[in-house]
Amino acid sequence: MEHVGFRQGRRMVLHDLSFGIKAGETTALLGPNGAGKTTLLRLLLGLAQPCTGRVLLDGRPMAQWSRREIARRIAYVPQGHVPLFPYSVRDIVGMGRLAETPFAPALRAMDEDAVDRALAELGITRLASRPYTDLSGGERQAVLLARALAQGARTLVLDEPETGLDHGQKQRLYALLRRLAAQGHAVVATTHDPLQAACMFDRAVLLRHGRIVGDGMAADVLSDAMVERLYAPPDPSEAL
Numbered sequence: 622m623e624h625v626g627f628r629q630g631r632r633m634v635l636h637d638l639s640f641g642i643k644a645g646e647t648t649a650l651l652g653p654n655g656a657g658k659t660t661l662l663r664l665l666l667g668l669a670q671p672c673t674g675r676v677l678l679d680g681r682p683m684a685q686w687s688r689r690e691i692a693r694r695i696a697y698v699p700q701g702h703v704p705l706f707p708y709s710v711r712d713i714v715g716m717g718r719l720a721e722t723p724f725a726p727a728l729r730a731m732d733e734d735a736v737d738r739a740l741a742e743l744g745i746t747r748l749a750s751r752p753y754t755d756l757s758g759g760e761r762q763a764v765l766l767a768r769a770l771a772q773g774a775r776t777l778v779l780d781e782p783e784t785g786l787d788h789g790q791k792q793r794l795y796a797l798l799r800r801l802a803a804q805g806h807a808v809v810a811t812t813h814d815p816l817q818a819a820c821m822f823d824r825a826v827l828l829r830h831g832r833i834v835g836d837g838m839a840a841d842v843l844s845d846a847m848v849e850r851l852y853a854p855p856d857p858s859e860a861l
């Protein structure tokens with residue numbers, strides 16, 4: 622992102638943001654409620670356009686990529702996904718292959734393999750034939766992660782991925798994100814947990830009132846003093 626600003630209606634909600642997401646690195650995005658984290662993810666995904674500055678993917682402006690090209694490069698794990706139909710877990714994970722199977726009514730053998738690998742990576746092969754609508758929140762989260770892996774994109778964007786996960790699943794999630802980064806993926810995730818972010822992510826970007834107030838090695842930037850300042854009650858002079 623280069624000097625990115627974004628407006629919701631008449632309000633500027635992001636101001637002059639400049640930073641990059643790199644392959645081989647896990648980046649945590651933190652900030653109080655309403656700081657602009659989800660809005661920033663929407664810009665990273667090309668789902669919203671900045672009113673100032675530029676968002677570049679592999680050096681090319683986001684607006685010049687087609688949705689299919691973006692889907693081959695960036696996978697998104699949304700927060701609180703509410704399914705309308707009782708698709709099986711296997712079908713949901715298979716949807717990650719859609720960017721690669723434009724006209725095929727069914728998945729090809731290589732797509733089925735990608736689905737099998739993603740289910741195994743998340744340890745949810747046993748859920749494959751269960752209806753997605755019957756799963757617990759944590760199980761659904763694991764399915765959405767498997768869908769992102771099946772997509773085969775090198776950049777993973779996750780919105781509060783630890784929501785609904787128990788302690789063990791959280792640890793496995795962070796281990797998986799680190800493994801993916803070690804394999805050359807770029808990983809960026811929003812989180813409300815500075816302690817976990819300091820231990821589990823390489824880098825942290827801190828947002829307050831739509832501005833970057835910290836960016837660096839997670840363990841360094843997330844000092845007690847910085848966390849206190851980041852989450853301090855709003856000062857009227859900071860109003861957007």
Ligand SMILES: Nc1ncnc2c1ncn2[C@@H]1O[C@H](COP(=O)(O)OP(=O)(O)OP(=O)(O)O)[C@@H](O)[C@H]1O
Binds near residue numbers: 634652
């Ligand atoms: N559709 C919208 N219309 C108007 N304002 C919006 C809209 N969506 C978000 N905003 C505003 O933009 C700002 C940033 O919202 P955003 O959802 O990006 O914050 P966030 O950091 O993700 O918050 P949270 O931690 O609560 O999920 C907030 O002030 C919010 O009220």
